Each structure stands twice: as C-alpha cells, then as structure tokens.
Amino acid sequence: MSGGINAHWLMHYRVVTLVNQCRRLIRDEFGVKLALTDPRLREALNDYAGRSGSAELRRLIKQIDEEADEAMPESEAAPPAERPPTRRMYRGQPLPDPPAEPGASEDSGPEKTIIYRGRRVRGG
Template sequence: MSGGINTHWLMHYRVVALVNQCRRLIRDEFGVRLSLTDPDLRQTLGDYARRSGSDELKRLMTRIDEEAEEAAPETPAVADKAPARRMYRGQPLPEPAPRPTEEQRAESGREVIYRGRRVRG
C-alpha cells in the first residue's frame, strides 16, 4: 500500500459505498467475505477484480481508484510546513519559554530544596 497511495482512502462515504458493492460481487462470485478492517483491502479488491469475469466489478474498482485519488489531500512539501500552533479549546497556547541549560541553572545561584533536601545551591 505504499508508493504514494493515500492511506485514508476508505474514509469517504462514496468510496465505502463502492467498496461494499465490490465486496458483494466478490462474495457472490468467489464465496469470500472481505473485511473493511483488512489493511490490504484495496490490494485484495484489485486482485479479485483482475481475476473476475465480471465487467461490473472491474468498473467499480476503477471508480474506487478514481474516487480515492480525488479524495487524497494535497500535501505540501515537509520543508515548507511550519510547526503547528498548540491549541486548547480553540485558543492558541502561548509558546513555552525555552528551558535553561545546566550551565545557566548553575549560574543562577539559587538554592533549591526538594523534599527537605538541598538539591542545588
């Protein structure tokens, strides 16, 4: 399923309707029940469509491929993508302050007591 194929191809209603029609035709012709949760479903459907004598199944598989490609989101280049803002209940969160390095913590000279013990100071 790699090679640029959209992995979310089955998340669209029109594609699911076509896949269910294919599953019915495959069940009638080959006696095999295919599961929608099968990770290799698209490849399996294609294999059965090639082996089938049914023109309807081949036509449906072509439409599934077309619909899945149309539904594929356009993904911009990874380098162009800015990091996503962190959100909480629809509001952007402030950017976290950079953590001080070990050297900066040692220079601060503050005494830190944790559970009754002097940790730094």
C-alpha cells in the same frame, strides 16, 4: 496502486458505497469475505478484480480508483514542506525555549526550574 500511499481513500461515503458493492460481488463469486478494516483491502480488491470474470467488478474498481484519487487531500498529493517549529503553549502562554546545548538541561543541577500552573517555580 498502493493502499499505503493514500491512507484516507476509504474515508469518503461514495468510495465506501462502491467498496461495499465490490465486496458483495467478490463474496458471491469467490466466497471470500473482505473486511473494511483490512489494511491491504485496496490491494485485495484489485487482485480479485483481475481474476474475476465480472465486468461490473472491474468497472467498480476503476471507479473507486478515480473517486479515491479525487478525494485525496492536498497534503498527501504533494510532499510535506518543512514547517517552522511551533512554540509550546500552556494555558495560552508560551513556554520557555529548551536549552540550546544538548548537555545542559534545565532539569540538571540544584536549581531545577519547574513550571507550575504557567508560572516558573524554583525547586530543589
């Protein structure tokens, strides 16, 4: 179980309620205060649940795992697909495409193209 795989596991009300119950049980048993903002919170909860003598804490951790996995967005469940590049827009109008060659840019040379308020303006 890795907390880094699903970064949104703590963004659901039911999961936060269960985590707060676990935090209270861990504080009572071990005297440790766990912060909700800790990036390794899920790992710490699993660690304390493994060392705890409380069956209630283990049950809550199992329920958190089930709830968090159900609440996982589809975008995180499947590997990201290649999306075609989107056109850059300015005030609803598409901007011109960047030059194809990496060495040739619009900003080089005496005829520098400037876009001001959605219009091309030649500048020097």
